[in-house]
Amino acid sequence: KDSTLYEKCYDLECAVKTGRLVAAQRVVMGSISRENNQFQLEAALVSVEMEEILRIRERIFEGELDKLETEIDSLVLDLFDEEINPEIYASRFLITDEGLAPTDIQDDDEFKIRYINHRLRAMLLSAAMPGAGQIYSERKNAGYGFMGTWGVLGVLLGYNYYMYSTAKNNANELHTKYKNSVEPEWVLQYRADVIVEEKAMHRHNDNMKVLRNMCYLMWTANMVHTWRVAPETTIILGTDVDDEKVGIKISIPLD
Numbered sequence: 001k002d003s004t005l006y007e008k009c010y011d012l013e014c015a016v017k018t019g020r021l022v023a024a025q026r027v028v029m030g031s032i033s034r035e036n037n038q039f040q041l042e043a044a045l046v047s048v049e050m051e052e053i054l055r056i057r058e059r060i061f062e063g064e065l066d067k068l069e070t071e072i073d074s075l076v077l078d079l080f081d082e083e084i085n086p087e088i089y090a091s092r093f094l095i096t097d098e099g100l101a102p103t104d105i106q107d108d109d110e111f112k113i114r115y116i117n118h119r120l121r122a123m124l125l126s127a128a129m130p131g132a133g134q135i136y137s138e139r140k141n142a143g144y145g146f147m148g149t150w151g152v153l154g155v156l157l158g159y160n161y162y163m164y165s166t167a168k169n170n171a172n173e174l175h176t177k178y179k180n181s182v183e184p185e186w187v188l189q190y191r192a193d194v195i196v197e198e199k200a201m202h203r204h205n206d207n208m209k210v211l212r213n214m215c216y217l218m219w220t221a222n223m224v225h226t227w228r229v230a231p232e233t234t235i236i237l238g239t240d241v242d243d244e245k246v247g248i249k250i251s252i253p254l255d
Contacts (some may be wrong), residue, residue: 012046012053019048026054029074038062041072045079055079065138066229122230126222133226142229146222153218157211164204171197 007131019027039061045054057078061071118137126133130150134143171194178190 012051015046016045016048016051019046024048028079030072030075032072039068039071041075043075043079054096066231077203078106083131118231122190122226123223126226130219130222133222133230137230139229146218146225149218150215150222153211153215157208157215160207160211161206164201164208167197167200167204171201 015027015029019025025048027046027048029042029046030041032042033040041059041061042056043058044056047054057075059071059075059078061068063071122133122136124133125136125147129144130146131143131148134140134146137143157209172196174190174194178187178194179186181190
């Protein structure tokens with residue numbers, strides 16, 4: 001029977017079924033609600049054997065979205081402050097500088113694993129359009145800033161290219177008149193006009209070189225910033241249990 005992936009598991013019954021599915025003694029479930037820049041975090045420790053919630057921890061977090069995962073890890077660890085046998089928890093997770101990581105996840109016919117590389121998605125978006133990766137990562141102010149800067153540079157490049165092309169066409173026309181003219185006063189006038197247009201060509205060409213380098217720098221800064229703020233890879237585990245939706249969502253840093 002094909003397995004089905006689900007991403008939500010919020011109630012006690014679902015947590016118990018999921019715990020039995022993976023032969024766990026305890027399961028952590030929780031929720032996050034957001035209002036502006038304030039996050040309401042709640043985590044509950046569930047005993048699979050007793051089918052009850054052992055304890056609940058709540059926390060209010062205000063700050064940047066990329067710091068939220070660290071706060072969630074801290075909240076989960078707080079659930080185990082009173083644990084008599086913390087090795088039970090430690091045997092299932094590795095505590096690293098970047099966060100929590102399961103130690104043993106198997107992929108078989110009964111238990112499917114799907115990897116969602118949010119960081120790669122954000123990087124691809126930013127590569128195509130600077131700022132798009134930041135918006136995908138919920139850093140909208142930074143994303144709009146990069147997009148706006150990229151747009152301004154594009155407009156300036158277009159303007160200077162137009163002025164360069166116009167000056168070049170004018171210089172070619174004046175040079176043709178200069179070569180065909182036999183009147184001394186017109187020869188001098190055409191020559192002076194050609195010099196003016198050539199100076200304009202060089203000026204706008206130099207501007208385009210500077211703007212091109214600024215685009216390179218801005219695009220590089222955009223990619224570096226996207227890498228730093230993009231969400232990390234998510235692993236979604238799921239299966240079918242009595243035709244009811246059961247799942248657990250685990251976030252694993254891959255830095």
